[in-house]
Amino acid sequence: MRVLIDEDTAVQLHEPLQHVLIRHEVDHITTRGWSGKKDPNVLADAKRAGYHVIITRDRNQLNDPGECNDIKKSGLHHIRYGQRQQGARGLALALGALIAAMPMIMDELERADSQRLVRVAGLNPEPRHRYTITNPRVDPPSPYWPR
Numbered sequence: 001m002r003v004l005i006d007e008d009t010a011v012q013l014h015e016p017l018q019h020v021l022i023r024h025e026v027d028h029i030t031t032r033g034w035s036g037k038k039d040p041n042v043l044a045d046a047k048r049a050g051y052h053v054i055i056t057r058d059r060n061q062l063n064d065p066g067e068c069n070d071i072k073k074s075g076l077h078h079i080r081y082g083q084r085q086q087g088a089r090g091l092a093l094a095l096g097a098l099i100a101a102m103p104m105i106m107d108e109l110e111r112a113d114s115q116r117l118v119r120v121a122g123l124n125p126e127p128r129h130r131y132t133i134t135n136p137r138v139d140p141p142s143p144y145w146p147r
Contacts, residue, residue: 001024001025003026004029004032004046005027005028006055007034009055009057011030016099021103044074046074052076052077053106054076054078057080059082075115077109078115078116080118080119082122083122085125090125093123094123097123101120105118
């Protein structure tokens with residue numbers, strides 16, 4: 001399948017997605033020379049160019065009747081995600097969730113018999129839910145940890 005990353009999504013997502021979606025072709029709007037195009041034109045041009053999937057951070061597209069119609073007419077699978085926090089940490093949480101979810105999403109989209117709309121849930125911004133840090137002097141990880 002051919003995947004197009006929308007302009008509102010960091011271009012830095014392009015390379016990691018190429019690595020995790022090795023059976024698929026991944027492009028960013030900037031690599032297509034489509035920067036600055038309005039969404040209705042992007043959707044129509046993406047369909048004509050043979051794309052199957054568009055990834056966007058534009059969460060309001062489904063709240064606009066005109067854009068909803070354009071998405072429906074395009075037939076493209078529409079994948080959207082949000083960025084709950086600003087700055088580098090927010091970007092890392094949003095892109096991390098997207099990169100982690102995309103292989104499974106693509107597996108499902110390959111089996112889909114019609115257009116799908118996908119919302120990727122963000123990672124929890126609370127650090128304690130994503131990792132643990134241990135001080136082995138206070139809490140050794142095993143009885144074999146040298147003291």
